[in-house]
Structure formats: C-alpha cells, structure tokens
Amino acid sequence: MNTLPHMGELVKKRILEKKLSFAEVCRRINVKQPVMNGYFFSPTLQTSIIWKISIAIEHNLFADLIEKLPSNVQNANHTAFQQTIQRQEEEIKDLKKEIVIYKEILKNK
Numbered sequence: 420m421n422t423l424p425h426m427g428e429l430v431k432k433r434i435l436e437k438k439l440s441f442a443e444v445c446r447r448i449n450v451k452q453p454v455m456n457g458y459f460f461s462p463t464l465q466t467s468i469i470w471k472i473s474i475a476i477e478h479n480l481f482a483d484l485i486e487k488l489p490s491n492v493q494n495a496n497h498t499a500f501q502q503t504i505q506r507q508e509e510e511i512k513d514l515k516k517e518i519v520i521y522k523e524i525l526k527n528k
Contacts, residue, residue: 423462423463424483425462426461426462426463426469426480427458427460427461427464428459430458430472433476437477444475444476447474448468448471
C-alpha cells in the first residue's frame with residue numbers, strides 16, 4: 420500500500436517554493452499564524468482548507484496529491500478522457516480536409 424502524503428508538509432513546501440511568507444498566506448485565507456502552523460504538522464487537511472490554500476498560493480495542491488497516487492489509480496478516468504481527445508482529433512482532421520476542399524472551390528471560381 421502506498422504511503423499517504425503528509426499534507427501539512429506538502430503545503431509548507433509549496434508555500435516556500437512560491438517564496439510567499441506564511442503571514443501573507445494567512446492573510447489570504449483569513450487564519451492566524453498558529454492555525455497555519457498547525458496545518459504544517461497535520462498529516463491530513465480538510466478539502467476546504469486545501470482548496471483555500473491552493474487558491475491563495477496559486478498552486479493546485481490536489482494535482483500534487485494525484486501525482487502521488489499509484490499509476491493505475493491515476494489513470495482510472497484516463498480512458499474516457501483519451502477517447503474524447505481522439506474523437507476531437509479525428510474531427511479536426513476532417514475539418515482540415517473540408518477547408519482544403521472549400522479553398523479549392525473558391526480558387527476555381
């Protein structure tokens with residue numbers, strides 16, 4: 420079984436990478452410094468807290484969590500997404516062919 424990532428450490432790491440002060444992030448999410456310090460030591464955080472911090476630091480912490488999932492879990496929804504992309508790519512190819520035909524028609528007028 421994969422180890423659960425320590426959310427508090429991840430949050431702290433991302434804030435430091437963004438070169439933001441903890442005080443600034445506290446202001447942005449409207450919490451006091453001791454509350455933020457508590458987050459850093461917490462292995463888990465509520466979704467709403469992760470959401471607020473993600474917005475405050477302009478970094479998708481949920482994506483960080485997804486990257487830590489086993490690949491078979493990461494890609495569970497991938498198939499439907501890939502099918503949509505493939506259909507759109509085929510449609511683009513057909514539309515490009517149509518454009519070439521229309522250009523030829525216009526050129527021959």
